[in-house]
Amino acid sequence: DAGVTQSPTHLIKTRGQQVTLRCSPKSGHDTVSWYQQALGQGPQFIFQYYEEEERQRGNFPDRFSGHQFPNYSSELNVNALLLGDSALYLCASSLVGESPLHFGNGTRLTVT
Amino acid sequence: AQRVTQPEKLLSVFKGAPVELKCNYSYSGSPELFWYVQYSRQRLQLLLRHISRESIKGFTADLNKGETSFHLKKPFAQEEDSAMYYCALSGAETSYDKVIFGPGTSLSVIP
Numbered sequence: 450d451a452g453v454t455q456s457p458t459h460l461i462k463t464r465g466q467q468v469t470l471r472c473s474p475k476s477g478h479d480t481v482s483w484y485q486q487a488l489g490q491g492p493q494f495i496f497q498y499y500e501e502e503e504r505q506r507g508n509f510p511d512r513f514s515g516h517q518f519p520n521y522s523s524e525l526n527v528n529a530l531l532l533g534d535s536a537l538y539l540c541a542s543s544l545v546g547e548s549p550l551h552f553g554n555g556t557r558l559t560v561t
Numbered sequence: 562a563q564r565v566t567q568p569e570k571l572l573s574v575f576k577g578a579p580v581e582l583k584c585n586y587s588y589s590g591s592p593e594l595f596w597y598v599q600y601s602r603q604r605l606q607l608l609l610r611h612i613s614r615e616s617i618k619g620f621t622a623d624l625n626k627g628e629t630s631f632h633l634k635k636p637f638a639q640e641e642d643s644a645m646y647y648c649a650l651s652g653a654e655t656s657y658d659k660v661i662f663g664p665g666t667s668l669s670v671i672p
Contacts, residue, residue: 482659497659548610
Protein backbone atom coordinates (compact mmCIF):
# COMPACT_ATOMS: atom_id res chain seq x y z
CA ASP A 450 0.00 0.00 0.00
CA ALA A 451 1.57 3.26 -1.16
CA GLY A 452 -0.28 5.31 1.39
CA VAL A 453 -1.22 8.89 0.58
CA THR A 454 0.68 10.20 -2.43
CA GLN A 455 0.99 13.80 -3.55
CA SER A 456 2.37 15.44 -6.67
CA PRO A 457 4.37 17.37 -7.51
CA THR A 458 6.91 17.43 -4.69
CA HIS A 459 7.99 20.99 -5.34
CA LEU A 460 6.54 23.81 -7.38
CA ILE A 461 7.63 27.37 -8.11
CA LYS A 462 5.06 29.84 -9.41
CA THR A 463 4.86 33.56 -10.01
CA ARG A 464 2.46 35.86 -8.21
CA GLY A 465 -0.90 35.98 -10.00
CA GLN A 466 -0.57 32.55 -11.55
CA GLN A 467 -2.72 29.52 -10.86
CA VAL A 468 -1.59 26.16 -9.49
CA THR A 469 -3.04 22.64 -9.22
CA LEU A 470 -1.84 20.12 -6.65
CA ARG A 471 -2.82 16.46 -6.68
CA CYS A 472 -3.44 13.80 -4.07
CA SER A 473 -4.22 10.08 -4.12
CA PRO A 474 -5.65 8.73 -0.89
CA LYS A 475 -4.62 5.61 0.94
CA SER A 476 -6.30 2.52 -0.43
CA GLY A 477 -9.75 2.06 1.11
CA HIS A 478 -10.16 5.70 2.15
CA ASP A 479 -12.96 7.80 0.69
CA THR A 480 -12.27 11.25 2.16
CA VAL A 481 -9.50 13.70 1.36
CA SER A 482 -8.58 16.74 3.45
CA TRP A 483 -6.17 19.49 2.48
CA TYR A 484 -4.01 21.48 4.88
CA GLN A 485 -1.67 24.44 4.45
CA GLN A 486 1.46 24.50 6.58
CA ALA A 487 3.30 27.81 6.52
CA LEU A 488 6.91 27.89 7.68
CA GLY A 489 7.14 27.52 11.45
CA GLN A 490 3.44 26.85 11.92
CA GLY A 491 1.16 23.88 12.36
CA PRO A 492 -1.03 22.68 9.51
CA GLN A 493 -4.19 24.72 8.88
CA PHE A 494 -7.33 23.02 7.54
CA ILE A 495 -8.33 24.23 4.06
CA PHE A 496 -11.20 21.92 3.10
CA GLN A 497 -12.36 18.34 2.82
CA TYR A 498 -13.89 16.35 0.00
CA TYR A 499 -16.19 13.35 0.20
CA GLU A 500 -18.36 11.86 -2.53
CA GLU A 501 -16.92 14.41 -4.96
CA GLU A 502 -18.27 17.34 -2.94
CA GLU A 503 -16.73 19.82 -0.54
CA ARG A 504 -17.86 18.61 2.85
CA GLN A 505 -16.45 21.35 5.03
CA ARG A 506 -14.16 24.30 4.71
CA GLY A 507 -11.70 26.20 6.83
CA ASN A 508 -11.03 29.92 6.85
CA PHE A 509 -9.55 30.23 3.36
CA PRO A 510 -10.66 32.53 0.52
CA ASP A 511 -12.50 31.37 -2.58
CA ARG A 512 -9.20 31.46 -4.48
CA PHE A 513 -8.71 28.03 -2.95
CA SER A 514 -10.89 25.42 -4.60
CA GLY A 515 -10.83 21.70 -5.03
CA HIS A 516 -12.20 18.68 -6.69
CA GLN A 517 -12.58 15.01 -5.95
CA PHE A 518 -12.77 12.37 -8.65
CA PRO A 519 -14.75 9.09 -8.68
CA ASN A 520 -11.58 7.19 -7.74
CA TYR A 521 -11.37 9.38 -4.58
CA SER A 522 -8.26 11.24 -5.72
CA SER A 523 -8.36 14.99 -5.29
CA GLU A 524 -6.98 18.25 -6.61
CA LEU A 525 -6.36 21.54 -4.86
CA ASN A 526 -6.45 24.63 -7.06
CA VAL A 527 -5.24 28.05 -6.03
CA ASN A 528 -5.93 31.04 -8.27
CA ALA A 529 -4.33 34.48 -8.33
CA LEU A 530 -1.38 33.32 -6.26
CA LEU A 531 -0.03 35.62 -3.56
CA LEU A 532 3.40 35.56 -1.96
CA GLY A 533 1.68 34.48 1.26
CA ASP A 534 0.46 31.28 -0.41
CA SER A 535 4.00 29.94 -0.22
CA ALA A 536 3.74 26.92 2.06
CA LEU A 537 3.77 23.15 2.33
CA TYR A 538 0.40 21.77 1.23
CA LEU A 539 -0.54 18.51 2.89
CA CYS A 540 -3.15 16.02 1.89
CA ALA A 541 -4.66 13.60 4.38
CA SER A 542 -7.04 10.75 3.78
CA SER A 543 -9.51 8.95 5.99
CA LEU A 544 -12.89 7.32 6.08
CA VAL A 545 -15.74 9.82 6.31
CA GLY A 546 -16.40 11.00 9.86
CA GLU A 547 -13.04 9.81 11.16
CA SER A 548 -10.06 11.95 12.05
CA PRO A 549 -7.33 11.90 9.39
CA LEU A 550 -4.52 9.64 10.48
CA HIS A 551 -2.61 9.36 7.21
CA PHE A 552 -0.81 12.25 5.55
CA GLY A 553 1.11 12.58 2.31
CA ASN A 554 4.62 14.00 2.04
CA GLY A 555 3.24 17.30 0.87
CA THR A 556 3.85 19.69 -2.01
CA ARG A 557 6.18 22.60 -1.33
CA LEU A 558 4.80 25.65 -3.19
CA THR A 559 6.97 28.71 -3.59
CA VAL A 560 5.41 31.88 -5.00
CA THR A 561 7.86 34.49 -6.26
CA ALA B 562 -12.97 29.19 20.04
CA GLN B 563 -11.29 25.87 19.43
CA ARG B 564 -7.55 26.24 19.81
CA VAL B 565 -4.37 24.30 20.60
CA THR B 566 -1.35 25.95 22.19
CA GLN B 567 2.15 24.57 22.57
CA PRO B 568 4.14 27.03 24.66
CA GLU B 569 7.60 25.80 23.67
CA LYS B 570 8.80 26.28 20.09
CA LEU B 571 12.09 24.56 20.90
CA LEU B 572 12.98 22.02 23.56
CA SER B 573 16.42 20.52 24.09
CA VAL B 574 17.10 17.61 26.43
CA PHE B 575 20.02 15.27 26.97
CA LYS B 576 19.81 11.64 25.94
CA GLY B 577 18.40 9.57 28.78
CA ALA B 578 16.70 12.53 30.43
CA PRO B 579 12.93 12.73 30.83
CA VAL B 580 11.06 14.82 28.31
CA GLU B 581 7.70 16.55 28.51
CA LEU B 582 6.15 18.47 25.63
CA LYS B 583 3.33 20.69 26.79
CA CYS B 584 -0.03 21.07 25.09
CA ASN B 585 -3.07 23.04 26.21
CA TYR B 586 -6.35 23.35 24.41
CA SER B 587 -9.62 25.23 24.42
CA TYR B 588 -12.71 23.46 23.19
CA SER B 589 -16.38 23.87 23.96
CA GLY B 590 -17.23 20.16 24.06
CA SER B 591 -15.40 16.89 24.49
CA PRO B 592 -12.41 16.82 22.17
CA GLU B 593 -10.39 13.97 20.82
CA LEU B 594 -6.68 14.74 21.34
CA PHE B 595 -3.74 13.63 19.24
CA TRP B 596 0.00 13.94 19.03
CA TYR B 597 1.53 13.93 15.55
CA VAL B 598 5.26 13.71 14.85
CA GLN B 599 7.33 14.74 11.86
CA TYR B 600 10.86 13.38 11.64
CA SER B 601 13.36 15.07 9.37
CA ARG B 602 12.43 14.57 5.70
CA GLN B 603 9.49 12.33 6.59
CA ARG B 604 5.77 12.80 6.42
CA LEU B 605 3.59 13.91 9.27
CA GLN B 606 2.42 10.81 11.15
CA LEU B 607 0.19 10.05 14.06
CA LEU B 608 2.11 9.27 17.24
CA LEU B 609 -0.78 8.61 19.60
CA ARG B 610 -4.38 9.51 20.37
CA HIS B 611 -5.89 9.77 23.80
CA ILE B 612 -8.82 7.42 23.16
CA SER B 613 -6.49 4.48 22.46
CA ARG B 614 -4.47 5.08 25.62
CA GLU B 615 -1.48 3.42 23.95
CA SER B 616 2.20 3.96 24.60
CA ILE B 617 4.02 4.47 21.30
CA LYS B 618 7.84 4.50 21.17
CA GLY B 619 7.78 4.97 24.94
CA PHE B 620 5.66 8.12 24.75
CA THR B 621 2.48 8.57 26.76
CA ALA B 622 0.01 11.40 27.09
CA ASP B 623 -2.76 11.88 29.59
CA LEU B 624 -5.80 14.02 28.96
CA ASN B 625 -6.43 16.34 31.90
CA LYS B 626 -9.84 17.89 31.34
CA GLY B 627 -9.59 20.07 34.43
CA GLU B 628 -6.41 21.74 33.21
CA THR B 629 -7.36 21.29 29.51
CA SER B 630 -3.96 19.78 28.88
CA PHE B 631 -2.58 16.83 26.95
CA HIS B 632 1.15 16.82 27.68
CA LEU B 633 3.40 14.30 25.93
CA LYS B 634 5.92 12.49 28.13
CA LYS B 635 8.75 10.04 27.83
CA PRO B 636 10.89 8.93 30.77
CA PHE B 637 14.16 8.52 28.85
CA ALA B 638 14.76 10.50 25.68
CA GLN B 639 16.56 8.89 22.74
CA GLU B 640 18.42 10.62 19.90
CA GLU B 641 15.90 9.26 17.41
CA ASP B 642 13.16 11.19 19.21
CA SER B 643 14.50 14.43 17.74
CA ALA B 644 11.63 15.70 15.58
CA MET B 645 8.81 18.20 15.30
CA TYR B 646 5.82 17.38 17.50
CA TYR B 647 2.31 18.71 16.95
CA CYS B 648 -0.55 18.49 19.38
CA ALA B 649 -3.96 18.44 17.71
CA LEU B 650 -7.65 18.05 18.44
CA SER B 651 -10.92 17.25 16.78
CA GLY B 652 -14.45 16.73 18.03
CA ALA B 653 -18.13 16.80 17.32
CA GLU B 654 -18.29 20.62 17.50
CA THR B 655 -15.77 21.00 14.68
CA SER B 656 -16.46 17.63 13.07
CA TYR B 657 -14.19 14.71 13.88
CA ASP B 658 -12.57 14.78 10.48
CA LYS B 659 -11.35 18.40 10.79
CA VAL B 660 -8.21 18.42 12.90
CA ILE B 661 -6.96 21.60 14.55
CA PHE B 662 -3.20 21.64 15.04
CA GLY B 663 -1.00 23.52 17.45
CA PRO B 664 2.08 25.43 16.27
CA GLY B 665 4.43 22.56 17.11
CA THR B 666 7.45 22.00 19.34
CA SER B 667 10.83 21.09 17.92
CA LEU B 668 12.50 18.51 20.18
CA SER B 669 16.24 18.13 20.04
CA VAL B 670 17.86 15.27 21.97
CA ILE B 671 21.51 15.96 22.69
CA PRO B 672 23.81 12.90 22.65
